[in-house]
Amino acid sequence: MEKTKPKFNWKRECRMLPGYLVVLLYVGFMVVMLSWIIGASLSTSREILTGKVLNFESGFHWENYITAWKTQNVSIFFGNSLLYSVVSCAGVLLIAAPSAYVLSRWHFTGSRLIRVALVLSMSVPAIMIIMPLYTLAVRWGIRGRILLIALYIFMRVPYTAIYMLDFFATLSHDYEEAAAIDGCSAGRTFWVIMLPLIQPAIITVTIFNFLSVWNEFFMALIFTSSKEMTPVGVGLLQIVNSMKYSGNYGGMFAAVIIVFLPTFLLYLVMSRRIISGVTAGGVKG
Amino acid sequence: MKKNKTLIFLFIAPTVICLLLMYVYPVFRTVIMSFFQVEDLTADLSDWSFNGVDNYIKIFHTAGFITSLKNFLAIWIVGGAITLSLAMLMAAILTSGIRFQGFFRAAIYLPNVVSAVALATMWVQYIFNYDYGLLNQFVTMLGFDKIRWLGTDGKLWAMIAAYIYGSIGYYMLIYISGIEGIPADLYESATINGASKSTQFFRITLPLLKGIIRTTITFWTINAATFYLWSKLFSPVQTEGSTIVPVVYLYDTVFGGKGVVTRDAGAGAAVGVVLTLIIIAVYLLTDRLLRSNDLEY
Numbered sequence: 092m093e094k095t096k097p098k099f100n101w102k103r104e105c106r107m108l109p110g111y112l113v114v115l116l117y118v119g120f121m122v123v124m125l126s127w128i129i130g131a132s133l134s135t136s137r138e139i140l141t142g143k144v145l146n147f148e149s150g151f152h153w154e155n156y157i158t159a160w161k162t163q164n165v166s167i168f169f170g171n172s173l174l175y176s177v178v179s180c181a182g183v184l185l186i187a188a189p190s191a192y193v194l195s196r197w198h199f200t201g202s203r204l205i206r207v208a209l210v211l212s213m214s215v216p217a218i219m220i221i222m223p224l225y226t227l228a229v230r231w232g233i234r235g236r237i238l239l240i241a242l243y244i245f246m247r248v249p250y251t252a253i254y255m256l257d258f259f260a261t262l263s264h265d266y267e268e269a270a271a272i273d274g275c276s277a278g279r280t281f282w283v284i285m286l287p288l289i290q291p292a293i294i295t296v297t298i299f300n301f302l303s304v305w306n307e308f309f310m311a312l313i314f315t316s317s318k319e320m321t322p323v324g325v326g327l328l329q330i331v332n333s334m335k336y337s338g339n340y341g342g343m344f345a346a347v348i349i350v351f352l353p354t355f356l357l358y359l360v361m362s363r364r365i366i367s368g369v370t371a372g373g374v375k376g
Numbered sequence: 377m378k379k380n381k382t383l384i385f386l387f388i389a390p391t392v393i394c395l396l397l398m399y400v401y402p403v404f405r406t407v408i409m410s411f412f413q414v415e416d417l418t419a420d421l422s423d424w425s426f427n428g429v430d431n432y433i434k435i436f437h438t439a440g441f442i443t444s445l446k447n448f449l450a451i452w453i454v455g456g457a458i459t460l461s462l463a464m465l466m467a468a469i470l471t472s473g474i475r476f477q478g479f480f481r482a483a484i485y486l487p488n489v490v491s492a493v494a495l496a497t498m499w500v501q502y503i504f505n506y507d508y509g510l511l512n513q514f515v516t517m518l519g520f521d522k523i524r525w526l527g528t529d530g531k532l533w534a535m536i537a538a539y540i541y542g543s544i545g546y547y548m549l550i551y552i553s554g555i556e557g558i559p560a561d562l563y564e565s566a567t568i569n570g571a572s573k574s575t576q577f578f579r580i581t582l583p584l585l586k587g588i589i590r591t592t593i594t595f596w597t598i599n600a601a602t603f604y605l606w607s608k609l610f611s612p613v614q615t616e617g618s619t620i621v622p623v624v625y626l627y628d629t630v631f632g633g634k635g636v637v638t639r640d641a642g643a644g645a646a647v648g649v650v651l652t653l654i655i656i657a658v659y660l661l662t663d664r665l666l667r668s669n670d671l672e673y
């Protein structure tokens with residue numbers, strides 16, 4: 092959508108002053124909050140407690156980040172979250188993309204039912220499924236990182252399939268017909284020709300899957316049984332809780348920043364794509 | 377195009393397994409479990425004993441659950457009214473031809489992208505902190521005494537305020553996409569006929585956004601009913617009456633927590649079913665009240 096920028100016009104801008112104030116207030120608050128947290132992550136606990144965070148009288152205390160990363164186990168949490176996000180993003184594509192494709196191409200026994208089930212599954216609250224899933228995990232002896240990876244993959248399948256379905260539906264059947272004439276099998280046609288054609292959709296849906304897995308908290312809390320498999324959200328909660336005993340405020344705020352940064356940086360680069368994806372996805376009423 | 381049955385089967389099977397394993401089976405089992413006396417989640421089916429609606433009667437006679445429902449209502453109604461109105465206000469501002477709207481949209485949506493645990497920690501450990509927090513610095517600057525924002529009385533509202541701040545952006549984006557879908561000539565002719573900006577908003581924008589408002593109410597209801605993370609971070613170690621919400625109650629009942637004598641998976645399942653029924657009821661109600669009368673434009 093190309094928009095022509097209106098010429099600067101004092102009268103017009105003045106009429107919008109209240110509007111500017113509202114959004115500036117919101118953004119200003121965020122800037123203050125983030126700068127203070129960054130300041131605190133580079134300060135000593137004493138400076139934080141006495142309210143002298145942004146003076147940096149004793150310099151920048153980068154060692155807070157080293158403490159957080161090493162002694163407070165953020166490196167483990169971070170690695171786990173990265174593993175969960177990357178592996179689930181790939182896994183969910185492998186499951187959802189082929190299904191979305193056949194659903195968009197053919198009507199077959201149960202295809203309508205599967206579509207409806209996918210849409211309904213997106214709005215099933217986690218509380219309705221975690222209890223039996225917990226039972227299954229215990230009974231089948233599935234533990235550790237693989238359990239959370241499997242759960243995250245399954246958690247994202249409905250959204251991913253529905254999102255990709257719409258994109259496959261827009262592709263012309265000519266591609267497949269041409270491929271068939273050239274003797275390309277249907278399966279190969281999908282992986283080599285059709286899937287790459289919806290690359291923009293794959294990127295968008297993967298960003299959303301990544302954000303969702305990185306920020307997931309509820310299932311992580313329930314299914315995390317050891318430090319070795321703790322992702323960042325639950326790990327940060329543990330750091331905050333142990334603060335009362337360690338008294339290391341600087342380290343805690345450094346941990347907050349480390350957890351905050353990855354998705355923040357992703358957003359800085361991808362904000363346009365993310366924003367247009369929020370409303371383009373499932374939001375159709 | 378020719379139907380290739382083997383291909384269809386191979387391509388659809390993993391998703392069907394996912395649906396059955398992750399959604400269909402667990403939902404049915406949770407519903408059934410809510411009618412049984414089950415203490416431990418890992419108990420064998422043979423240890424389940426049918427007890428009708430006793431689990432439901434039990435939870436509605438438990439003080440903790442009733443308190444959590446009251447807190448849910450506060451979050452849902454007060455939080456919802458404020459969030460959705462502010463989101464609508466922001467959406468109206470950011471579609472009115474303001475400068476830097478791309479930047480503002482991105483900035484206001486930002487809290488939805490970053491880790492909510494990190495965000496909630498910022499609020500608890502900085503904004504609301506008694507000793508060095510932003511709000512108390514502001515209060516002392518104005519010459520007043522420091523306030524215990526996270527005291528028993530204020531904690532729920534402090535939590536709701538922080539949650540609202542982070543949620544506005546999402547609903548704002550939905551409203552913006554709705555507003556941008558309204559044809560510009562409607563506003564042009566309204567302007568020619570002398571309708572003010574606010575008249576246009578109430579007479580054109582709002583009525584045409586009915587369907588979208590309905591959607592956002594449903595989303596908000598789901599988020600309020602399954603509210604958990606913020607409550608956990610505002611009362612991290614021990615569940616407190618001031619911030620307990622139904623899902624926290626469910627978690628403590630099923631997985632154990634301070635003050636829970638015997639675990640009760642059956643009661644936990646009943647809490648889940650009650651929350652789901654609330655969501656469905658709200659959905660059906662808003663669907664009836666705000667039926668979009670298929671306006672053609």
